[in-house]
Amino acid sequence: MDGLYTFLNENALYIVLLIALLVWAGIFAYLYRLDKKIRQIERSLKRREEK
């Protein structure tokens, strides 16, 4: 437990880095999927309109 505490204490900056990268990856993946979904709906609506 002591070792873990020292590890976290000494590498705080890299832990912050890891968390920031994870948050960005999450936001990006969410936006990317959302973009894809919106595009699919746009296409299907367009097809329905053409019929």
Add this chain to the structure above:
Amino acid sequence: MNGIQKGMRIGLAVWLGLVILFAIAFPTVKDPQLWYEFPTIPGLGDKARILFFHVPTAWVTVIAFLVSMVYGIRYLARRNPDDDLRSVSSAGLGLLFCFLATVTGSVWAKFNWGSFWNWDPRETSIFILLLVYGAYFALRSAVESEEKRAALSAVYAVLAGVTVPFFVFIMPRIMSGLHPGAGGDPEGAGPVLEFKMSTNMLLIFFASLAGFTILYFWIWNLRVRVGRLELNNLEPFSTP
């Protein structure tokens, strides 16, 4: 999604990923010799790294509110509901980023100034800005007729947009405060980046600004498209 659009999105992911990596992982040293070392800013140290993220959020706030104003003007000129949609989508994003800038700044203030909130001119001005745009959405929710709502909120977006440069760029600079760049700042009243950042910091800072700006336009585009789908589904498909 075609190949180019896909590539651009992945490119943005990598771009901002690298910005985060460099901004946080580059070491701060007293006397930088190597290209990846940041100079230690007296009194800030590692806490100076906030500027790579906090300033771009404030920057995106300004862009979003100004875009909202521009589309408000366009709505008043052409009366096209799509302009209203663009305007309100941008104002919403601006409010979100304004909130993020406030929260990140407040957390930083706790560790640098000793309290989360002490009504520094910068804190006061961003608080007023949050109120101004909070009122924008209160106004929108209070008007039933769509055309009237669009026209009123377009006028309000223009009036509110005019105040943005004052609250972001002028008031906090002429009043003395603790925020970097405030009037009475011992090293001059200019923005912090002019005199304290080294070349490698400047590069990462501007890369971050560019990345955040592209991210804003992407999210704005998504919001506008969702709004259009909504409009199309509530009305016959032939509406623009």
